[in-house]
Amino acid sequence: MSKYRCLCGYVLHLSTGNEDYDLMLVRNSNVESTAASIEKSAIDSNVFFEKIDENSRNVYWCPECKRLYVSTPAFTSNIFEVYKREIRLHVLST
Numbered sequence: 001m002s003k004y005r006c007l008c009g010y011v012l013h014l015s016t017g018n019e020d021y022d023l024m025l026v027r028n029s030n031v032e033s034t035a036a037s038i039e040k041s042a043i044d045s046n047v048f049f050e051k052i053d054e055n056s057r058n059v060y061w062c063p064e065c066k067r068l069y070v071s072t073p074a075f076t077s078n079i080f081e082v083y084k085r086e087i088r089l090h091v092l093s094t
């Protein structure tokens with residue numbers, strides 16, 4: 001069982017890959033192209049995950065301090081960019 005200690009001290013237990021704080025950052029284009037592949041032909045779950053994993057990032061979200069740890073440069077990387085929560089509302093202009 002792997003663990004990851006957040007900078008705030010909270011310990012994230014990463015045993016199943018299905019914990020609520022174990023996330024993925026996936027490009028919309030990856031989701032769209034994978035959906036198109038599914039519509040064209042039946043792909044098995046291995047191909048599905050390979051396509052989703054392409055150019056995606058592994059993200060850990062600390063439930064205590066809300067920091068995000070984003071693997072870089074790739075999903076399998078053991079190096080993480082750390083993002084600290086900034087509380088303010090901002091409307092994206094279109």
Ligand SMILES: [Zn+2]
Pocket residue numbers: 006007008009010062063064065066067
């Ligand atoms: Zn934390």
